Amino acid sequence: xxxxxxxxVIDREFKLVGSRPVRPDGVDKVTGRARFGADISxxxxxxxxxxxxxxxxxxxxxxxxxxALQVPGVKAxxxxxxxxxxxxxxxxxxxxxxxxxxxxxxxxVAAVAATSAAAARKALKxxxxxxxxxxxxxxVDEAMRDDAPLLHDDMITSGVDPAPEKxxxxxxxxxxxxxxxxDGFAKADVVIExxxxxxxxxxxxxxPHACLASLTEDGHGELFCCTQGHYAVRxxxxxxxxxxxxxxxxxxxxxxxxxxxxxxxxxEPLALVLSxxxxxxxxxxxxxxxxxxxxGPTASTSSSIKIGATRDGRITAGQGExxxxxxxxxxxxxxxxxxxxxxxxxxxxxxTVGYDVVTNRPKQAAYRAPGAPMAAFAVExxxxxxxxxxxxxPIEFRLKNAAxxxxxxxxxxxxxxxxxxxxxxxxxxxxxxxxxxxxxxxxGVASGYWFNFGGATSVSLNIHPDGTVALVVGTPDIGGSxxxxxxxxxxxxxxxxxxxxxxxxxxxSLGLNETSHxxxxxxxxxxxxxxxxxxxxxxxxxxxxMIWEISExxxxxxxxxxxxxxxxxxxxxxxSLADIAKIAEKTGGPISGHFEKNPAGAGASFATHIVDVxxxxxxxxVEVKRFTxxxxxxxxxxxxxVEGQFQGGAVQGVGWALNEEYVYGPDGKMQNAGFLDxxxxxxxxxxxxxxxxxxxxxxxxxxxxxxxxxxxxxxPMAAVxxxxxxxxxxxxxxxxxSPPKVLRAIDDTRPSIAAE
Amino acid sequence: MVQVGLWGSxxxxxxxxxxxxxxxxxxxxxxxxxxxxxxxxxxxxEKGVAVSIDGEIHxxxxxxxxxxxxxxxxxxxMEGG
Amino acid sequence: MSQIHVSxxxxxxxxxxxxxxxxxxxxxxxDRLGLTGSKEGCGSGDCGACSVTVDxxxxxxxxxxxxxxxxxxxxxxxxxxxxEHLHPLQRKFLDHAALQCGVCTPGFLVAAKALLDHNxxxxxxxVRYWLAGNLCRCTGYDKIVRAVLDTAAEMKGA
Numbered sequence: 001x002x003x004x005x006x007x008x009v010i011d012r013e014f015k016l017v018g019s020r021p022v023r024p025d026g027v028d029k030v031t032g033r034a035r036f037g038a039d040i041s042x043x044x045x046x047x048x049x050x051x052x053x054x055x056x057x058x059x060x061x062x063x064x065x066x067x068a069l070q071v072p073g074v075k076a077x078x079x080x081x082x083x084x085x086x087x088x089x090x091x092x093x094x095x096x097x098x099x100x101x102x103x104x105x106x107x108x109v110a111a112v113a114a115t116s117a118a119a120a121r122k123a124l125k126x127x128x129x130x131x132x133x134x135x136x137x138x139x140v141d142e143a144m145r146d147d148a149p150l151l152h153d154d155m156i157t158s159g160v161d162p163a164p165e166k167x168x169x170x171x172x173x174x175x176x177x178x179x180x181x182x183d184g185f186a187k188a189d190v191v192i193e194x195x196x197x198x199x200x201x202x203x204x205x206x207x208p209h210a211c212l213a214s215l216t217e218d219g220h221g222e223l224f225c226c227t228q229g230h231y232a233v234r235x236x237x238x239x240x241x242x243x244x245x246x247x248x249x250x251x252x253x254x255x256x257x258x259x260x261x262x263x264x265x266x267x268e269p270l271a272l273v274l275s276x277x278x279x280x281x282x283x284x285x286x287x288x289x290x291x292x293x294x295x296g297p298t299a300s301t302s303s304s305i306k307i308g309a310t311r312d313g314r315i316t317a318g319q320g321e322x323x324x325x326x327x328x329x330x331x332x333x334x335x336x337x338x339x340x341x342x343x344x345x346x347x348x349x350x351x352t353v354g355y356d357v358v359t360n361r362p363k364q365a366a367y368r369a370p371g372a373p374m375a376a377f378a379v380e381x382x383x384x385x386x387x388x389x390x391x392x393x394p395i396e397f398r399l400k401n402a403a404x405x406x407x408x409x410x411x412x413x414x415x416x417x418x419x420x421x422x423x424x425x426x427x428x429x430x431x432x433x434x435x436x437x438x439x440x441x442x443x444g445v446a447s448g449y450w451f452n453f454g455g456a457t458s459v460s461l462n463i464h465p466d467g468t469v470a471l472v473v474g475t476p477d478i479g480g481s482x483x484x485x486x487x488x489x490x491x492x493x494x495x496x497x498x499x500x501x502x503x504x505x506x507x508x509s510l511g512l513n514e515t516s517h518x519x520x521x522x523x524x525x526x527x528x529x530x531x532x533x534x535x536x537x538x539x540x541x542x543x544x545x546m547i548w549e550i551s552e553x554x555x556x557x558x559x560x561x562x563x564x565x566x567x568x569x570x571x572x573x574x575x576s577l578a579d580i581a582k583i584a585e586k587t588g589g590p591i592s593g594h595f596e597k598n599p600a601g602a603g604a605s606f607a608t609h610i611v612d613v614x615x616x617x618x619x620x621x622v623e624v625k626r627f628t629x630x631x632x633x634x635x636x637x638x639x640x641x642v643e644g645q646f647q648g649g650a651v652q653g654v655g656w657a658l659n660e661e662y663v664y665g666p667d668g669k670m671q672n673a674g675f676l677d678x679x680x681x682x683x684x685x686x687x688x689x690x691x692x693x694x695x696x697x698x699x700x701x702x703x704x705x706x707x708x709x710x711x712x713x714x715x716p717m718a719a720v721x722x723x724x725x726x727x728x729x730x731x732x733x734x735x736x737x738s739p740p741k742v743l744r745a746i747d748d749t750r751p752s753i754a755a756e
Numbered sequence: 757m758v759q760v761g762l763w764g765s766x767x768x769x770x771x772x773x774x775x776x777x778x779x780x781x782x783x784x785x786x787x788x789x790x791x792x793x794x795x796x797x798x799x800x801x802e803k804g805v806a807v808s809i810d811g812e813i814h815x816x817x818x819x820x821x822x823x824x825x826x827x828x829x830x831x832x833x834m835e836g837g
Numbered sequence: 838m839s840q841i842h843v844s845x846x847x848x849x850x851x852x853x854x855x856x857x858x859x860x861x862x863x864x865x866x867x868d869r870l871g872l873t874g875s876k877e878g879c880g881s882g883d884c885g886a887c888s889v890t891v892d893x894x895x896x897x898x899x900x901x902x903x904x905x906x907x908x909x910x911x912x913x914x915x916x917x918x919x920x921e922h923l924h925p926l927q928r929k930f931l932d933h934a935a936l937q938c939g940v941c942t943p944g945f946l947v948a949a950k951a952l953l954d955h956n957x958x959x960x961x962x963x964v965r966y967w968l969a970g971n972l973c974r975c976t977g978y979d980k981i982v983r984a985v986l987d988t989a990a991e992m993k994g995a
Contacts, residue, residue, distance in 0.1 A: 020934065022931045023934070027927075027931070030917075031915070031927065160765075173765050174764070176763050203974075204972075206878040206940045207878065208878070255938060257975055258938075259974070263835075263837075288878065336832075353764075366835055366837040367837050369836070370835060370836065411829075412829040413761075413808040414810070414827055415811055416810070416811040451834060453815055454814075479937040479938065517836040520836065600820060641934060641937070643934075643980075644975065644976055647979045648977050651977030652977075674881055674883060675878075675884055681977075682969040682970075683971070684966045685969075686965070688979050688982070710836060710837055
């Protein structure tokens with residue numbers, strides 16, 4: 001990393017980076033032209049629909065599709081028999097089409113392709129399934145009990161020594177930490193222990209999953225779908241459907257929100273197999289009800305936190321046990337929760353343990369900083385409580401204990417340059433932090449952390465004869481990234497923003513790209529874009545050198561021109577990118593820049609949020625009155641979209657804090673699978689969301705970028721809980737903090753009134 | 757020799773310690789030698805892990821160099837939202 | 838079930854189509870007329886991504902039957918710009934970065950235009966309540982509200 005530090009541009013003056021131009025895909029999106037997952041059709045297209053289990057847990061004895069196939073217009077039905085066993089993607093396969101058991105309400109059990117939606121729906125009703133209904137479990141704590149119904153007979157908890165002899169619903173155990181927590185607690189003057197619960201929230205992207213698949217008799221496939229990672233879709237679908245990777249071309253549509261929820265497959269393999277069976281293109285679109293019941297929300301959790309501190313405000317030990325259920329398969333993000341829980345603090349003694357638990361719920365999918373927000377809700381609530389108890393200002397308390405460069409993180413590695421302290425200082429200095437509060441109002445603070453990482457990344461940058469540039473990336477644009485990529489390419493090449501046109505290529509047109517997740521796009525595709533541009537500049541300098549008949553080393557690139565490197569190099573008129581591009585064919589052929597690598601050097605992002613809430617003591621309703629999100633972006637390439645990430649993350653967190661939850665009935669069925677009953681924040685619920693972009697450059701990126709997409713959802717739940725505590729004197733330990741729960745808590749603080 | 761820190765639940769596979777030593781100049785050598793020396797780690801490594809070198813997280817990056825004296829941690833494979 | 842013949846006006850142009858009696862206006866727009874700018878986010882009138890105007894009244898086209906469009910004047914996102922000139926709302930949405938993924942944007946624009954047609958000088962609170970029927974999951978609404986208020990200010994000044 002040290003050798004990269006020289007590359008970091010700490011005090012560099014940028015010409016374009018940091019400005020706010022209109023995004024390249026903007027006009028298409030304000031005119032309705034942009035093509036999202038469900039917006040494309042093909043000649044001869046059939047409609048595909050999925051039959052889903054009405055039971056939370058049931059053995060499937062038999063599936064009779066005979067009557068369904070007789071419906072006029074029905075062309076094919078697929079069931080588990082149409083997919084071969086797949087060791088590599090066993091759980092994915094089982095999730096897209098149930099095998100011996102339906103593991104949750106909404107689990108796909110069959111799919112139909114027909115000439116009309118009406119015929120497909122009619123056929124679904126005629127598929128006869130003989131179910132043997134089994135006992136179910138949807139709560140994480142209940143699922144961990146010895147007498148809980150078992151989802152998988154062969155699930156032996158990993159990470160436990162000695163290995164358990166009996167199967168359970170606990171898939172994995174994780175442990176992190178260092179020091180001796182018992183010793184640390186012994187040194188504390190104050191120790192607080194609390195239990196917390198959080199409910200599952202859905203990413204609730206506005207665009208339901210959709211795809212259009214076409215698979216020919218000779219195994220050539222085309223797939224158009226809304227996804228954060230079309231390369232991952234290609235690889236999984238090719239494996240599940242028995243296709244050669246090179247013959248399946250996947251095009252990512254414009255994507256109507258993902259937040260982690262569109263990083264896997266649901267409909268795509270079904271559509272491909274239906275297309276193969278019928279010889280026709282098949283389009284499948286989920287209803288909102290299906291999105292809730294059958295795609296991936298995040299985990300629901302329970303946790304136990306214990307933190308001790310000395311009177312002067314030094315934390316002596318932090319301990320947490322985190323229990324996350326991630327639906328019917330292994331893979332809740334509990335390890336990341338356990339890793340991030342105490343990441344904001346420099347601790348001598350810290351221990352976290354995580355349990356990954358399965359239940360009869362849909363398989364969880366990643367949701368923005370997966371696993372971290374729930375852990376932060378628990379830890380940051382206790383941190384605030386400690387600060388209050390010790391009579392220390394909550395930001396001061398955090399500053400006294402904040403992690404910085406050189407501190408050993410709670411999960412192991414020593415932190416490189418990070419910006420937590422800068423966010424805390426900025427929050428403390430913000431006018432919001434000292435603004436007066438009204439009656440029934442309270443203010444809360446919380447900090448949060450998320451890793452960043454690189455991943456496989458390919459970019460091509462083609463110099464056109466007219467002096468314009470095509471920038472070809474392979475990471476679907478989930479929040480304005482084409483604008484950021486364009487800015488970085490134009491900055492590096494020294495040409496105007498509007499001379500660069502950025503597109504997201506299909507899987508056949510560009511090398512591998514890892515999914516747009518993990519806050520990696522502006523970091524990794526951005527780094528790749530800059531490297532590709534540098535690559536092209538080197539070639540353009542070489543062409544100029546040939547024309548000037550001097551050595552390549554004697555030519556430098558400056559302000560969009562090749563120039564002699566110094567007086568000794570000779571006196572030549574600088575050649576612009578357009579000058580060189582125009583004659584490229586005569587000077588050696590087309591000029592392109594490339595990057596195909598797996599870049600390391602991603603920099604973590606910390607955030608600190610301040611929120612004011614007002615509580616109605618009569619109804620328990622909590623209203624967010626003011627919100628300030630402070631976060632380290634390293635370097636904000638397009639500040640508007642950085643602010644947008646902060647604001648969007650904050651508001652998703654507010655929804656998770658106050659309203660959003662999966663409600664299950666005793667039958668194990670979701671009771672609120674629609675936007676009327678699963679209530680995401682609406683415009684009238686909220687104030688403006690103020691933002692402060694802190695820039696502590698990441699030495700691992702040429703412009704200093706840190707990924708910002710995820711950290712913003714980590715602090716809000718604790719910040720809201722802390723504000724609520726300050727406003728109403730109640731410490732809420734369960735999410736969501738919905739009016740009935742808040743009212744009950746307030747009533748409990750007034751025993752004399754209740755007794756009267 | 758490289759001192760390798762392991763996340764806590766891997767302790768069992770290496771005899772109850774949280775740090776082991778292997779001779780490795782890059783991530784591929786590191787993972788191979790860890791698997792050889794501690795067969796209990798092999799399935800975990802096979803499934804995919806991340807490696808932090810001086811605080812920088814690498815995934816699927818066999819030939820990333822491990823400079824002498826650097827701090828190395830084996831961590832769970834990273835995913836994001 | 839025989840199909841119903843419908844004569845209507847869409848974005849000022851006469852339009853005719855046949856539809857099933859139970860087919861929504863949204864499905865007709867998207868699947869029969871190729872106007873895919875209106876989106877289906879929920880199919881239950883909760884998200885507003887399918888917002889259109891019917892005789893200048895803002896409605897969710899997923900809650901209205903195609904057959905009910907007969908004799909009405911339907912306005913969709915595709916009719917917002919005039920030729921090559923974007924509507925001021927469209928420009929301001931771009932200038933304010935009031936969209937991230939953009940799937941809710943058509944619905945917001947149609948709804949915001951209906952607001953400004955009714956009330957050219959709305960307060961922030963009025964904007965927030967008028968747009969409460971449109972869900973956006975990306976932006977936290979901040980930049981959307983600013984874009985609408987800025988459009989109103991510009992149009993008033995013009």
